Amino acid sequence: MSDINIRKEGKIGRITLTRPKALNALSYDMCLQIERALDDWRDDDTVAMILIDAEGERAFCAGGDIQEMYDTGTAGDFGYGRNFWRGEYRMNAKLFEFPKPVASLMQGFTMGGGVGVGCHGSHRVVCESSQVAMPETGIGLVPDVGGSLILSRAPGRVGEYLGSTGGRIGAADAIYAGFADYFVPQEDWAALTAKLIETGDWTAIDRAAKPAPAGELEALRDQIDAHFAGETLRDILNSLQNDEGDFAAKALKSLNRVSPLSAACTIEMIHRLRGNDDIRRALEMEFRFTFRAMETGDFLEGIRAQIIDKDRNPNWKHGGPDAVTAMEVAKMLMPLGADSLTFEEEKA
Numbered sequence: 001m002s003d004i005n006i007r008k009e010g011k012i013g014r015i016t017l018t019r020p021k022a023l024n025a026l027s028y029d030m031c032l033q034i035e036r037a038l039d040d041w042r043d044d045d046t047v048a049m050i051l052i053d054a055e056g057e058r059a060f061c062a063g064g065d066i067q068e069m070y071d072t073g074t075a076g077d078f079g080y081g082r083n084f085w086r087g088e089y090r091m092n093a094k095l096f097e098f099p100k101p102v103a104s105l106m107q108g109f110t111m112g113g114g115v116g117v118g119c120h121g122s123h124r125v126v127c128e129s130s131q132v133a134m135p136e137t138g139i140g141l142v143p144d145v146g147g148s149l150i151l152s153r154a155p156g157r158v159g160e161y162l163g164s165t166g167g168r169i170g171a172a173d174a175i176y177a178g179f180a181d182y183f184v185p186q187e188d189w190a191a192l193t194a195k196l197i198e199t200g201d202w203t204a205i206d207r208a209a210k211p212a213p214a215g216e217l218e219a220l221r222d223q224i225d226a227h228f229a230g231e232t233l234r235d236i237l238n239s240l241q242n243d244e245g246d247f248a249a250k251a252l253k254s255l256n257r258v259s260p261l262s263a264a265c266t267i268e269m270i271h272r273l274r275g276n277d278d279i280r281r282a283l284e285m286e287f288r289f290t291f292r293a294m295e296t297g298d299f300l301e302g303i304r305a306q307i308i309d310k311d312r313n314p315n316w317k318h319g320g321p322d323a324v325t326a327m328e329v330a331k332m333l334m335p336l337g338a339d340s341l342t343f344e345e346e347k348a
Helices: 027-040 067-074 078-094 113-118 147-152 158-165 171-177 186-200 203-208 217-227 233-241 244-253 259-273 279-296 297-308 326-333
Strands: 004-011 012-017 047-054 058-063 102-106 110-111 125-126 131-133
Touching: 004 027, 004 326, 012 186, 027 047, 027 058, 027 078, 047 186, 047 217, 058 113, 067 078, 067 259, 078 110, 078 113, 102 113, 102 186, 110 113, 113 147, 113 326, 125 131, 125 171, 131 171, 131 203, 147 158, 147 259, 158 171, 158 217, 158 233, 158 244, 158 259, 171 217, 186 203, 217 233, 233 244, 233 259, 259 326, 279 297, 279 326
Parallel strands: 012 047, 047 102, 058 110, 102 125, 110 131
Antiparallel strands: 004 012
Protein backbone atom coordinates (compact mmCIF):
# COMPACT_ATOMS: atom_id res chain seq x y z
CA MET A 1 0.00 0.00 0.00
CA SER A 2 1.43 3.35 -1.03
CA ASP A 3 1.81 6.12 1.56
CA ILE A 4 0.56 8.75 -0.89
CA ASN A 5 -1.80 8.86 -3.87
CA ILE A 6 -0.90 11.42 -6.53
CA ARG A 7 -3.06 11.70 -9.65
CA LYS A 8 -4.96 14.00 -11.96
CA GLU A 9 -8.73 14.02 -11.49
CA GLY A 10 -10.89 16.10 -13.79
CA LYS A 11 -9.52 19.64 -13.79
CA ILE A 12 -7.24 19.28 -10.77
CA GLY A 13 -4.04 17.68 -9.56
CA ARG A 14 -4.78 15.75 -6.38
CA ILE A 15 -2.41 14.67 -3.61
CA THR A 16 -3.84 12.40 -0.90
CA LEU A 17 -1.82 11.25 2.12
CA THR A 18 -2.71 7.60 2.74
CA ARG A 19 -1.06 6.62 6.06
CA PRO A 20 -3.98 7.12 8.46
CA LYS A 21 -2.68 4.55 10.98
CA ALA A 22 0.55 6.57 11.20
CA LEU A 23 -1.44 9.84 11.38
CA ASN A 24 -0.24 10.46 7.81
CA ALA A 25 3.29 11.15 9.02
CA LEU A 26 5.45 12.49 6.20
CA SER A 27 8.35 10.34 5.01
CA TYR A 28 11.28 11.52 2.93
CA ASP A 29 9.96 9.62 -0.09
CA MET A 30 6.56 11.30 0.29
CA CYS A 31 8.28 14.71 0.24
CA LEU A 32 10.07 13.81 -2.98
CA GLN A 33 6.87 12.54 -4.60
CA ILE A 34 5.03 15.76 -3.75
CA GLU A 35 7.91 17.76 -5.18
CA ARG A 36 7.84 15.79 -8.44
CA ALA A 37 4.09 16.36 -8.76
CA LEU A 38 4.56 20.10 -8.29
CA ASP A 39 7.22 20.11 -10.99
CA ASP A 40 4.97 18.12 -13.36
CA TRP A 41 1.87 20.24 -12.81
CA ARG A 42 3.45 23.68 -12.72
CA ASP A 43 3.18 24.18 -16.50
CA ASP A 44 0.48 21.57 -17.23
CA ASP A 45 -2.46 23.47 -18.71
CA THR A 46 -4.82 20.59 -17.90
CA VAL A 47 -4.27 21.19 -14.16
CA ALA A 48 -6.18 24.27 -13.03
CA MET A 49 -5.33 23.87 -9.34
CA ILE A 50 -4.07 21.39 -6.74
CA LEU A 51 -6.03 19.80 -3.91
CA ILE A 52 -4.15 18.22 -0.98
CA ASP A 53 -6.09 16.01 1.43
CA ALA A 54 -5.62 12.95 3.62
CA GLU A 55 -7.32 9.72 4.62
CA GLY A 56 -8.63 9.07 8.12
CA GLU A 57 -10.38 11.15 10.74
CA ARG A 58 -7.58 11.71 13.25
CA ALA A 59 -5.03 13.66 11.25
CA PHE A 60 -4.28 15.48 8.04
CA CYS A 61 -0.59 15.04 8.86
CA ALA A 62 0.78 14.90 12.39
CA GLY A 63 4.38 15.62 11.39
CA GLY A 64 7.47 14.09 9.88
CA ASP A 65 8.41 10.43 10.17
CA ILE A 66 11.46 10.88 12.39
CA GLN A 67 12.21 7.34 13.55
CA GLU A 68 15.03 6.92 11.02
CA MET A 69 16.41 10.36 11.89
CA TYR A 70 16.67 9.19 15.50
CA ASP A 71 18.18 5.82 14.62
CA THR A 72 20.86 7.32 12.37
CA GLY A 73 21.51 10.32 14.59
CA THR A 74 22.08 8.27 17.73
CA ALA A 75 24.57 6.21 15.70
CA GLY A 76 26.49 9.41 14.95
CA ASP A 77 25.25 9.72 11.36
CA PHE A 78 23.75 13.19 10.99
CA GLY A 79 23.67 13.07 7.19
CA TYR A 80 20.31 11.31 6.82
CA GLY A 81 18.43 13.91 8.87
CA ARG A 82 20.14 16.80 7.14
CA ASN A 83 19.33 15.33 3.74
CA PHE A 84 15.70 14.75 4.79
CA TRP A 85 15.35 18.38 5.84
CA ARG A 86 16.98 19.63 2.63
CA GLY A 87 14.49 17.71 0.51
CA GLU A 88 11.50 18.61 2.67
CA TYR A 89 12.33 22.32 2.76
CA ARG A 90 12.83 22.38 -1.00
CA MET A 91 9.34 20.92 -1.41
CA ASN A 92 7.93 23.46 1.07
CA ALA A 93 9.37 26.31 -0.98
CA LYS A 94 7.87 24.96 -4.19
CA LEU A 95 4.45 24.70 -2.56
CA PHE A 96 4.65 28.27 -1.25
CA GLU A 97 5.77 29.59 -4.64
CA PHE A 98 3.43 27.47 -6.80
CA PRO A 99 1.86 29.69 -9.48
CA LYS A 100 -1.61 28.08 -9.38
CA PRO A 101 -4.13 27.84 -6.53
CA VAL A 102 -3.32 25.15 -3.97
CA ALA A 103 -6.13 24.05 -1.65
CA SER A 104 -5.75 21.84 1.42
CA LEU A 105 -8.38 20.10 3.56
CA MET A 106 -6.94 19.69 7.05
CA GLN A 107 -8.92 17.55 9.49
CA GLY A 108 -7.67 16.49 12.91
CA PHE A 109 -4.01 17.05 13.69
CA THR A 110 -1.94 19.25 11.38
CA MET A 111 1.41 19.57 13.08
CA GLY A 112 5.04 20.15 12.16
CA GLY A 113 5.68 18.66 8.73
CA GLY A 114 1.93 18.68 8.12
CA VAL A 115 1.98 22.47 8.33
CA GLY A 116 4.65 22.45 5.62
CA VAL A 117 2.32 20.51 3.31
CA GLY A 118 -1.03 22.00 4.24
CA CYS A 119 -0.42 25.62 5.26
CA HIS A 120 1.55 27.17 2.38
CA GLY A 121 -1.19 27.07 -0.25
CA SER A 122 -3.69 29.72 -1.27
CA HIS A 123 -6.88 28.06 0.02
CA ARG A 124 -6.27 26.40 3.39
CA VAL A 125 -9.39 24.79 4.84
CA VAL A 126 -10.04 23.67 8.42
CA CYS A 127 -13.09 22.06 10.07
CA GLU A 128 -14.57 21.20 13.47
CA SER A 129 -11.86 18.66 14.35
CA SER A 130 -8.84 20.64 13.18
CA GLN A 131 -5.96 21.02 15.64
CA VAL A 132 -2.96 22.94 14.27
CA ALA A 133 0.38 23.22 16.05
CA MET A 134 4.09 23.77 15.63
CA PRO A 135 5.21 21.71 18.66
CA GLU A 136 8.88 21.43 17.70
CA THR A 137 10.32 23.09 20.82
CA GLY A 138 9.00 20.08 22.76
CA ILE A 139 11.34 17.76 20.84
CA GLY A 140 14.37 20.04 20.70
CA LEU A 141 13.73 21.64 17.32
CA VAL A 142 12.36 24.99 16.18
CA PRO A 143 9.21 25.60 14.13
CA ASP A 144 10.44 24.68 10.66
CA VAL A 145 9.03 23.67 7.22
CA GLY A 146 8.37 27.39 6.73
CA GLY A 147 6.33 27.57 9.94
CA SER A 148 8.63 30.26 11.29
CA LEU A 149 7.46 32.55 8.46
CA ILE A 150 3.78 31.95 9.27
CA LEU A 151 4.47 32.65 12.95
CA SER A 152 6.35 35.85 12.13
CA ARG A 153 3.30 37.15 10.26
CA ALA A 154 0.79 36.30 13.03
CA PRO A 155 -0.95 39.22 14.77
CA GLY A 156 0.96 40.94 17.53
CA ARG A 157 3.11 38.51 19.52
CA VAL A 158 0.94 35.47 18.81
CA GLY A 159 3.79 33.96 16.78
CA GLU A 160 6.25 34.13 19.66
CA TYR A 161 3.64 32.63 21.99
CA LEU A 162 2.61 29.72 19.75
CA GLY A 163 6.12 29.03 18.47
CA SER A 164 7.84 28.87 21.84
CA THR A 165 5.12 27.03 23.80
CA GLY A 166 4.05 24.72 20.94
CA GLY A 167 0.37 25.05 21.82
CA ARG A 168 -2.40 23.49 19.71
CA ILE A 169 -5.10 25.70 18.24
CA GLY A 170 -8.51 24.96 16.77
CA ALA A 171 -10.07 26.13 13.52
CA ALA A 172 -10.90 29.75 14.36
CA ASP A 173 -7.52 30.34 15.98
CA ALA A 174 -5.72 28.72 13.04
CA ILE A 175 -7.41 31.24 10.77
CA TYR A 176 -6.66 34.10 13.15
CA ALA A 177 -2.98 33.16 13.45
CA GLY A 178 -2.51 32.74 9.69
CA PHE A 179 -2.32 28.96 9.34
CA ALA A 180 -5.66 28.66 7.53
CA ASP A 181 -8.07 30.73 5.47
CA TYR A 182 -11.49 29.04 5.52
CA PHE A 183 -13.77 27.06 7.81
CA VAL A 184 -15.83 24.50 5.91
CA PRO A 185 -17.79 21.88 7.91
CA GLN A 186 -16.31 18.47 7.20
CA GLU A 187 -19.67 17.09 6.09
CA ASP A 188 -19.43 19.49 3.12
CA TRP A 189 -15.96 18.38 2.01
CA ALA A 190 -17.07 15.58 -0.31
CA ALA A 191 -19.38 17.86 -2.29
CA LEU A 192 -16.74 20.59 -2.40
CA THR A 193 -14.09 18.15 -3.63
CA ALA A 194 -16.43 16.88 -6.36
CA LYS A 195 -17.10 20.45 -7.49
CA LEU A 196 -13.37 21.25 -7.64
CA ILE A 197 -12.65 18.09 -9.64
CA GLU A 198 -15.46 18.89 -12.07
CA THR A 199 -14.78 22.59 -12.59
CA GLY A 200 -11.30 23.46 -11.30
CA ASP A 201 -13.01 26.59 -9.92
CA TRP A 202 -11.30 27.44 -6.65
CA THR A 203 -13.87 30.15 -5.90
CA ALA A 204 -16.15 27.25 -4.90
CA ILE A 205 -14.17 27.22 -1.64
CA ASP A 206 -15.18 30.82 -0.90
CA ARG A 207 -18.81 29.90 -1.47
CA ALA A 208 -18.59 26.83 0.79
CA ALA A 209 -16.97 28.68 3.71
CA LYS A 210 -18.89 29.27 6.95
CA PRO A 211 -18.06 31.21 10.12
CA ALA A 212 -15.81 29.17 12.40
CA PRO A 213 -16.84 28.39 16.00
CA ALA A 214 -15.31 30.90 18.40
CA GLY A 215 -11.64 30.63 19.25
CA GLU A 216 -9.51 31.83 22.17
CA LEU A 217 -6.48 33.66 20.82
CA GLU A 218 -8.09 36.99 20.03
CA ALA A 219 -9.42 37.31 23.58
CA LEU A 220 -5.90 36.54 24.90
CA ARG A 221 -4.15 39.04 22.63
CA ASP A 222 -3.59 41.72 25.25
CA GLN A 223 -1.89 39.27 27.61
CA ILE A 224 0.06 37.60 24.82
CA ASP A 225 1.32 40.93 23.51
CA ALA A 226 2.20 42.18 26.99
CA HIS A 227 4.23 39.12 28.00
CA PHE A 228 5.75 37.94 24.71
CA ALA A 229 7.03 41.29 23.45
CA GLY A 230 10.43 40.85 25.06
CA GLU A 231 13.61 40.82 23.03
CA THR A 232 14.71 37.44 24.40
CA LEU A 233 13.22 34.37 26.04
CA ARG A 234 14.59 35.60 29.37
CA ASP A 235 12.68 38.88 28.98
CA ILE A 236 9.49 36.92 28.33
CA LEU A 237 10.10 34.77 31.42
CA ASN A 238 10.64 37.83 33.60
CA SER A 239 7.34 39.27 32.45
CA LEU A 240 5.41 36.04 33.02
CA GLN A 241 6.97 35.47 36.45
CA ASN A 242 5.69 38.86 37.60
CA ASP A 243 2.08 37.99 36.76
CA GLU A 244 0.06 35.73 39.06
CA GLY A 245 -2.77 35.19 36.55
CA ASP A 246 -3.85 31.92 34.95
CA PHE A 247 -2.52 32.76 31.48
CA ALA A 248 0.97 33.52 32.79
CA ALA A 249 0.99 30.35 34.91
CA LYS A 250 0.02 28.15 31.94
CA ALA A 251 2.56 29.82 29.65
CA LEU A 252 5.32 29.38 32.23
CA LYS A 253 4.43 25.73 32.65
CA SER A 254 4.71 25.24 28.88
CA LEU A 255 8.03 27.08 28.61
CA ASN A 256 9.49 25.05 31.48
CA ARG A 257 8.59 21.83 29.63
CA VAL A 258 10.14 22.55 26.21
CA SER A 259 13.81 22.71 25.18
CA PRO A 260 15.19 26.01 26.50
CA LEU A 261 17.62 26.32 23.58
CA SER A 262 14.85 25.68 21.05
CA ALA A 263 12.48 28.18 22.64
CA ALA A 264 15.16 30.89 22.79
CA CYS A 265 16.13 30.33 19.15
CA THR A 266 12.46 30.33 18.10
CA ILE A 267 11.95 33.80 19.60
CA GLU A 268 15.06 35.10 17.84
CA MET A 269 14.06 33.59 14.48
CA ILE A 270 10.58 35.11 14.57
CA HIS A 271 12.08 38.51 15.36
CA ARG A 272 14.50 38.27 12.46
CA LEU A 273 11.76 37.23 10.04
CA ARG A 274 9.09 39.77 11.00
CA GLY A 275 8.09 41.94 8.04
CA ASN A 276 9.55 39.42 5.61
CA ASP A 277 7.61 37.40 3.03
CA ASP A 278 10.43 35.26 1.63
CA ILE A 279 9.88 31.57 2.33
CA ARG A 280 13.42 30.76 1.25
CA ARG A 281 14.92 33.09 3.83
CA ALA A 282 12.82 31.45 6.54
CA LEU A 283 13.70 27.91 5.45
CA GLU A 284 17.39 28.76 5.19
CA MET A 285 17.38 30.10 8.75
CA GLU A 286 15.45 27.06 10.01
CA PHE A 287 18.02 24.82 8.36
CA ARG A 288 20.83 26.53 10.27
CA PHE A 289 19.22 25.21 13.43
CA THR A 290 18.09 21.80 12.22
CA PHE A 291 21.53 21.13 10.65
CA ARG A 292 23.03 21.51 14.14
CA ALA A 293 20.11 20.11 16.14
CA MET A 294 21.33 16.52 16.46
CA GLU A 295 24.98 17.26 17.06
CA THR A 296 24.84 20.28 19.38
CA GLY A 297 21.14 20.75 20.21
CA ASP A 298 18.46 18.84 22.09
CA PHE A 299 16.78 17.02 19.21
CA LEU A 300 17.89 13.44 19.90
CA GLU A 301 17.09 13.74 23.60
CA GLY A 302 13.72 15.30 22.80
CA ILE A 303 12.80 12.44 20.47
CA ARG A 304 13.96 9.88 23.03
CA ALA A 305 11.82 11.39 25.79
CA GLN A 306 8.69 12.10 23.76
CA ILE A 307 8.57 9.34 21.16
CA ILE A 308 11.03 6.50 21.82
CA ASP A 309 10.98 5.93 25.59
CA LYS A 310 7.89 8.11 26.15
CA ASP A 311 9.02 8.98 29.67
CA ARG A 312 8.25 12.68 29.00
CA ASN A 313 11.30 13.55 31.08
CA PRO A 314 13.94 15.01 28.73
CA ASN A 315 17.35 15.93 30.06
CA TRP A 316 17.82 19.20 28.18
CA LYS A 317 21.26 20.76 27.80
CA HIS A 318 20.08 23.76 29.86
CA GLY A 319 18.58 23.57 33.32
CA GLY A 320 15.82 26.02 32.51
CA PRO A 321 14.65 28.61 29.99
CA ASP A 322 16.57 31.39 31.76
CA ALA A 323 19.89 29.53 31.34
CA VAL A 324 20.34 30.08 27.58
CA THR A 325 22.79 32.81 26.62
CA ALA A 326 22.57 35.13 23.64
CA MET A 327 25.86 33.66 22.39
CA GLU A 328 24.41 30.14 22.33
CA VAL A 329 21.41 31.35 20.32
CA ALA A 330 23.70 33.16 17.89
CA LYS A 331 25.82 30.03 17.40
CA MET A 332 22.80 27.88 16.53
CA LEU A 333 21.64 30.42 13.94
CA MET A 334 25.01 31.28 12.38
CA PRO A 335 25.28 30.90 8.57
CA LEU A 336 26.42 27.45 7.49
CA GLY A 337 28.77 28.47 4.71
CA ALA A 338 29.27 25.63 2.24
CA ASP A 339 26.58 23.59 4.05
CA SER A 340 23.90 26.28 3.62
CA LEU A 341 20.50 25.23 2.34
CA THR A 342 20.09 25.60 -1.40
CA PHE A 343 16.91 24.96 -3.33
CA GLU A 344 18.46 22.81 -6.05
CA GLU A 345 17.92 19.08 -6.17
CA GLU A 346 20.78 16.98 -4.91
CA LYS A 347 22.76 15.28 -7.66
CA ALA A 348 22.66 11.49 -7.49
